[in-house]
Amino acid sequence: MDDDFFKYLFDKQVKAVRLPANDFISEWAIRLINLLYPESRNSNFEELNAVQEQGEQLKLELVNLLRASSQTINSDQIAEDFFDGLQALYHILDTDIAATYDGDPAAISRLEIIRTYPGFYAICFYRIAHLLHQQNVPLIPRILTEHAHSRTGIDIHPGATIGEYFHIDHGTGVVIGETTKIGRHVKIYQGVTLGALSVNKDLAGKKRHPTVEDGVVIYAGATILGGETIIGHDSIVGGNVWLTESILPYATVYHSPVITIRNINELN
Incomplete structure (x- = not known):
């Protein structure tokens, strides 16, 4: 065994960023979502002070996470700005709930969406991560979206820009x-x-990835590639479509496979 190699590994550990485990970081986000939507875990904050104290605790934990992730960012200011924007975050997540309820005939209630829908879970983590990504926070945004990815099969990069009333139906893949x-x-x-x-x-x-304008519906299995590809507003992209070029607003694009159906009697 090479002692110099082990010394090298030790020195790396000493110099390593003391960032908490990924599970701890994702649990922070879960508790933040739980603060915004106590029905997500049947929480019961009996007094206003308890809600305020939970918010302050989460802010302090965010400061500590930010300090651990980088020595070059202003952790206190980023955490302050993040929590100043908490009402706006709640508003946009509410529009995502509304989009899911309005867009899915199977959705029975707001509670069902918050508790059970993987699309909403992934969107929550994305929106939290995106706010931190916009502040140039390293590592933490990706840790958050990768947690949601592992839980739901939905992979949203925190750098993506997504408007209000966003709905992911089913979501896997x-x-x-x-x-x-x-x-x-x-x-x-x-x-x-x-x-x-x-x-x-x-x-x-x-810019490597597509632009999808307002009011677009993209059905299962569609692949849209390229930074110059623009899907015009109020368009419909059908299932299994492969697109590498732009389409105009109000367009419908569909894949037309050749399907042959034969009666079992024809095989005899």
Whole structure:
């Protein structure tokens, strides 16, 4: 055994960022969601002071997480700004609940959406992560969205920009890339990919993923690629469509496979 190698590993540990475990970070976000939506875990804050104290505790924990993630960011100011925007975060999440309720005939109640819908769970984590990503917070935004990814099968990069009234139906296999821009009142189904045409490292920081304008519906299995690809507002993209070019507003794009149905008697 090489003692110098073990010394090298020890020195790395000493210098390593003391960021808490991923589970601790995701649990912080869960408790934040629980504060906004106590029905998500049947919480019962009996007094106003208890709600305020929980908010202050979460803010303090965020400061500590931010300090652990980087020594170059203003942790106190970022946490202050984040919690100043908590009402706006609640508002936009409420529009996502409304979009799900209005857009899914199977949705019985707001409570059902909050408690059981993987799309809403993933959107909650995305919206929290996106606010931190906008403040140039390292690591934590990706840890949050990857937690939601592991729980729901929905992969939303925290850098994506997504407007109000966003609805993901079913959700498994959805991929939304870093530079994707999605407008308001957009609905997407399972297996949809909003991705890049190339994963060349030279494209880092450039617009690589599609723009989806307001009022678009994208059905299951559709793949839309490229930073210059724009899906015009109020369009419908059918299931299993593969798109690498823009479409105009109010368009309908569909995949037309050849399907043959034969009666069992024809095989005899």
